[in-house]
Structure formats: C-alpha cells, structure tokens
Amino acid sequence: MMLDDGDASDAELIGRARDGDRAAFGALVERHYDFVHRVAWRWSGNRTDAEDIAQEVCVRMGRSIRGWRGEGAFSTWLYAMTLNAARDMARKSARETVKTQAYGSEVLTLVQASDDADELAEDLWQCVRRLPDKRREAVLLVYGEGLTHAATADAMAISEATVSWHIHEAKKRLKVLMRQAGEV
Template sequence: MTAMMLDDSEASDAELIGRARGGDRGAFGKLVERHYGFVYRAAYRWCGRKADAEDIAQDVCVRLGRAIRDYQGNGAFTTWLYAMTLNASRDMMRKRARDTAKADAYGAYASIAGEVPADDPADALWTAVRLLPDKQRDAVLLV
C-alpha cells in the first residue's frame, strides 16, 4: 500500500487521468487533491466569496468525476479543468440570479453578505474585475 501511495504522488497527471478513466478511485482522488487549490483559486477570483468558491470547487470535483472519461487529452488538463471551473462559476451565478429574482418577485429581501477584508488591496482589484462584463472578466482571469 505504501508503494502505491508513492506511485500516486510521483505519477504524472496523464498517468493519473488514464488510471482514473479506468475506474481507479485512488488515482482520481490524487488528481483531485493535486488540483483542488487551482480550482478553488480560480473560483474565488471569479466569485469573490470563500463559501461560494468552496461550493464551486466541490461542484467541479463532482463534475470531474462524471467527465473524466470524456477528457481527450488534446490540451493541457489544467486548461480543461479551468474551463470546467468557469462553467461551474457561471452556473452558480445564474442560479443565484434566478433565486434572487424569485425572492424579489415574492417581495422578500434577498441580500448576500460580502467578504472583503479592508486591508488587502488585491481584493479591491478582484472586486473591480468581477464588475466587468463576462467576456472581459474571463479574459482578465485567464491572464
């Protein structure tokens, strides 16, 4: 068992993907563990809230479990994973907009508390980026 863990930690993404596509749960778990931080950071930059970024990252992990067999390997795995993260982020924001519209239609007050530490200038920048139109925001986040 220890040899298997060493193999997983030293295995390339391509090896882990191949094994995960074949149903190896350990390889899939290592792949998720290896890239979870990347997914979380991309989600946080897109939505700006820790709780939402965690929800998006978890959603991406679930989607990855269903979609790993469809990964063709034509591009970098992280590029594919990034696109999946952006799609999950957009889906969450659309759902939030629908839920807010429903709540407003029934006269309910819907508010979302922001998490903006006052001492971090990077947060002000990301807040401004999130106010851009979708395509411009995506371009900035890609860079």
Template sequence: MKAMLAGAEPEDRELLALARDGDRAAFARLVEQHYDFIYRVAWRWCGRKADAEDIAQEVCVRLGKSVRGFRGEGRFTTWLYQLTLNAARDHGRKLSRESARTWAYAVHALSDAAAEPEPEDAVDRLWDAVRLLPPKQCEAVLLVYGEGLTHEAASDVMGCAEATVSWHIHEAKKRLKTLMSQAGED
C-alpha cells in the same frame, strides 16, 4: 492510452489513465492534486469563500462524470480551467436568477469600502470590480492577471483567438478605470 493522454502533465498521465478506467483512488488523488487550483480559480471568479467552495465541489462532481471524456488533445490544466469556468458561470447565472445586482449598487458598494484603504483592501476591491465586468472580460482578466497565463494560453482556455483575449483585456481595463474612478479609487 498514453498517446491519448499526451496533453496531460507527466505527473497526471498515470492518474488520468487509471481514473479513466474507474480507479477511485487514482481519481481521488487527481482531485487532491488539483483542488487548490480549482478553488483558487473559483475564488477569483466569485470572490466569496462559500461560493468558491460550492463551485469547487461542483467541478469535482463534473470531473468525476467527465474524466473519461478527456482525450489529451490539450493540457489537462487547460481542460480543468474550462471545467471550472463553466461551473463558475453556471453558479453565477444561478445566483443572478436569485438576486439581481446593478452597476449603480456596485459603484456605491465600492465607494463605501474606499475609506483609508489598506493595500490588500485595494486589491480586494479591484477584484470585486473585475467580477462586475461582462463574463468574457472577467474571464480574460482572471486568466491573464489572476492566473498569470499568456494571452495565447488564455485563448486556449476561452476557445477564442489570442487577439480576442487582447481585446477583452483592453475593454476590461477601460471599464475598470471608469468603475474605479466612479468609486473614488486610483
């Protein structure tokens, strides 16, 4: 069992082994240890507390259903990033079916919010703009700038080449510059 969980962080190995064998207390402890991480990634993805809570709850459910499938080939947190981003994407698709957002509306909303910005407001508006990027660009920015991952680590999470992550970041910066300048931001 330990060989299969070699990719897990040392403090998670025992909990993972027990959770995989059906130990509910170990699973609860694993979720407790990683819930803030899951919520933080979900919040950066969607920017709304209620949606982040829904996504985090969905990740916990998915984790319960799939913990036995974790083979330890990569780091547990990398696998958890993937699980969280998949749940966030699914949540976003559900929301987009329920109500459409347009680029022009977003630019208008960002410009309306631009009056006398406080530093935190500017950061919030920037993350709002990041969330409007195409999904892969948003993920790359979220992982590299929001979570502090290297391009290499982000490529593991996203399942693509490191150069592809760099390209997504480059394209995201160009789009953000355009979006923020249209909204009157620097």
C-alpha cells in the same frame, strides 16, 4: 508495479482514473483542488461560492474524466470546467435573487475588514467582477492566474487576438470603475 499517487504524473493518474481507479481520481482531485478553488474564488469573490464551485467541478470531473480526450493540457480543461461551473452558479444565483426579490426578501452581504493593500486589491477584484463575462474571465486568467494570452485563448476557446482585445477593453472599463469607487 504500482506507482505511488504522489509520484505519478497527471497523465498516469488520468489514465488510471479513466479505467475506474478511484484512488487515482482522488489523487487528481487532491492535486488540483487548490487550483480550482483559487480560480473559483477569483471569479466569484466569495469563499463559500468558491467552495461550492470547486466541489461542483470535482463532481463534473468525475462524470467527465472518461470522456477527456487529452488534446490539450489538463489544466486548460480544468479552467474551462471551472469557468463553466462558475457561470452556471452565477445564473442560478441570479434566478434565486429574482425569486427572493419577488417574495420581498432582501439579501444580506458580509464585508470583511482588511489592510489597505488588501482592500485595494479586493476593490479591484470587485470591479473586475462587474465586467462582462468574457472580459472578466480574460483578466482572471491573465492577471489572476498568470497565464499567457495564448493559454488563456485555449482555456476560453477563443483566439489570442480576442483575448488581447478583451484585456484592452477591460483595462479601459476598470479605470472608469476604480475612479467611480474613488480608488484611482
């Protein structure tokens, strides 16, 4: 008896995908794509970059699904994979920026107008993006995704106390950054 992919649990889909079932893999991607995209968008702050990161995660998931050991939650594995892909893209972007500047070109950015509340939230996320990587990731997972400190620690492969310290340090730095931006 074949289960409908919509009724199958993640564990069932993962098992079938590991055995080469493309439909099961497609159902996994479809089920988790919005989650991956949301994490990527919060990390990057750019819709196009978030789409690129999410697509890269899907490719990586396809390459890695057979090696997934199932020791933790699938979502934790996806968090880690998404954050790694985002970091990789940031490093690549930094290299490209250096190349671009070396040739005397300037990079243009687009700014979208929004409501005051949306603008304040976006200003806050812009400041979050200026934090060091580990602090930014801790804030993204705890406040952006609503994870507990324990779940964040699993996703980041660090201790829960270290997550708490990153959050504490991030809050102090965000107060300064928001004041500089004239928001607080």
